[in-house]
Amino acid sequence: MISFVLNALRTTVHNIKANKQVFLMSVATITIAFTIQGLFFLVFVNLNTLLSTWDKQVQLIVYLDDGISKGQKNVLEEIFKSNEKVDSISYDSRDEAWTEFKNTFSGKSGFVTDLGFNPLPASYNLKFKDDPERLVNIRQLADLLKEQKGVESLEYGEKWISRFENFMVFLRVFILAVGGILSVGLILIISNTIKLSIYSRRDEFDLMLLLGATHRFIKAPLLLEGLVQGVIGVGLALGIVKLTHIYMKFNFQGSLESIFRGVDFQFLTQPLLWAMVLASIFIGWVGSFLSITQYLHSTDRE
Amino acid sequence: MIQAFNLHKSYGGVAPALMDVSFTIQDGEFVFLTGQSGAGKTTLFKILFGWESVDRGQVIVDRINVGKLNESNLYTLRRKIGVVFQDYKLLPKKTVFENVAFAQQIIGADRKTIRFKTWDALKNVGLTTKKDSYPPQLSGGEQQRVAIARALVNDPQLILADEPTGNLDPEVSLEILELFEKMNQQGKTVIMATHSLEMLRARDHRLLILNRGRMVQS
Incomplete structure (x- = not known):
């Protein structure tokens, strides 16, 4: 077994040396394809972080009718308190809202101080507990509150969050589609590389079969060659993606923080990194497997 | 039979x-x-x-x-079966010794056995002095003797x-x-x-x- 493994490793190194140029072309192609995929993932991961940061900041503001009765307020407060997902409740009366508004805008426009009445409604401000389903919880409570008497309107930025969520779904599908197409392309390229490697040494492989080599003995080094192509290719691609991440962080972190407080440029998550490495190994293996199987079939007795 | x-x-x-x-x-x-x-x-x-x-x-x-x-x-x-061909079918980038040893590697023999049997096969065909030469450096007769040694080495x-x-x-x-x-x-x-x-x-x-x-x- 040990001699089999050693021989497979030696033959793989020999194959790579003998077909250096084709091998490097193949690695370069894998690198380019996985860099593209990795950059898409990088964009996706960061947009996802942004979305979850916004999700955390989302609050449900319940604006009340001016003529809401005390009983109606009690009913609303009961609903809030009985909802386990609600973390805190604060109440802003009309007067408090107006005072805060004036404090914020008095210096900016005379119109605010000149206005002879208070146009702002009283409101409840609900914060929700940390939960991956936070937005769903907010929506459910909002749907329930819509029907309640004394509620004038609800505000939680639903429309733009929905749009953003839809965009993320689209991005996910897009990345998967691009990944799928790139994978098929890579399998064909690796398959052709190994095929070239086989055909350039066809006499040697034929001789191996004549001398009594098992199919496993012939397959192992070629499969290993495909795997090595995959591993080196994805390693270089991840290196490029990491450099891009460092560059972005170094140059644009300040700008990002000034727009979105507390948001940091993220690198690919562990599961994504592993998915890319495994996908590359799988692609290398399948590419090699296809061409070896084709070669061995061509040697079948007629 | x-x-x-x-x-x-x-x-x-x-x-x-x-x-x-x-x-x-x-x-x-x-x-x-x-x-x-x-x-x-x-x-x-x-x-x-x-x-x-x-x-x-x-x-x-x-x-x-x-x-x-x-x-x-x-x-x-x-x-x-040991097979010998008219065109020898030797690997030009392997030495005489490596060409013969190749047949042993294929059947999964260990290093020591490979060394011993390859040397023995080369001795049988009188080519031990050429063990480090490459096939293109040999005459036709010598190349055929390498091919015979390769056919013999697995003792068919x-x-x-x-x-x-x-x-x-x-x-x-x-x-x-x-x-x-x-x-x-x-x-x-x-x-x-x-x-x-x-x-x-x-x-x-x-x-x-x-x-x-x-x-x-x-």
Whole structure:
């Protein structure tokens, strides 16, 4: 077994040396394809972080009718308190809202101080507990509150969050589609590389079969060659993606923080990194497997 | 022992490559297989070591029914046979020693065994002094002796030599023939395909004659 493994490793190194140029072309192609995929993932991961940061900041503001009765307020407060997902409740009366508004805008426009009445409604401000389903919880409570008497309107930025969520779904599908197409392309390229490697040494492989080599003995080094192509290719691609991440962080972190407080440029998550490495190994293996199987079939007795 | 029963093989041309070929070769025999070019000698060899299949008939080599083996089990047959070709089929980028050792690596021998057996095989063909040379640096006769060493190194009981002296001058051809005879004296069954009349006349071995795919003498 040990001699089999050693021989497979030696033959793989020999194959790579003998077909250096084709091998490097193949690695370069894998690198380019996985860099593209990795950059898409990088964009996706960061947009996802942004979305979850916004999700955390989302609050449900319940604006009340001016003529809401005390009983109606009690009913609303009961609903809030009985909802386990609600973390805190604060109440802003009309007067408090107006005072805060004036404090914020008095210096900016005379119109605010000149206005002879208070146009702002009283409101409840609900914060929700940390939960991956936070937005769903907010929506459910909002749907329930819509029907309640004394509620004038609800505000939680639903429309733009929905749009953003839809965009993320689209991005996910897009990345998967691009990944799928790139994978098929890579399998064909690796398959052709190994095929070239086989055909350039066809006499040697034929001789191996004549001398009594098992199919496993012939397959192992070629499969290993495909795997090595995959591993080196994805390693270089991840290196490029990491450099891009460092560059972005170094140059644009300040700008990002000034727009979105507390948001940091993220690198690919562990599961994504592993998915890319495994996908590359799988692609290398399948590419090699296809061409070896084709070669061995061509040697079948007629 | 090799037993062939009514072998028929056609490549789709007008005349079949082999027609109704039957023969038996006992263990330890030395047999010349002869016939004109295109008579079917190489086809018969290819069938014996499982490189080609037969359309009809059966062939049994050392109790293995060749036709019943599937592609992934053919190695069990091929490891029992040492094959020598007219064009040597040596790997030009490997040294003489590596070429012979290659056959041992393929069957998964350990390093120590490979070294010992390869040296022994080279000694048998008188090529130990050339062990570090590359095939293109050798004469035709020397290259053929390397090919014979490679066929011998796994200690097969059957040697198939397909026109092994076809590219060699008569003197060297005789040396090669003597090598095969030496193997035969060591107990190996040897089938040597040749259409060299000098060679056939020089020795009194059993003769199988193929003519246009038919066995006319067995």
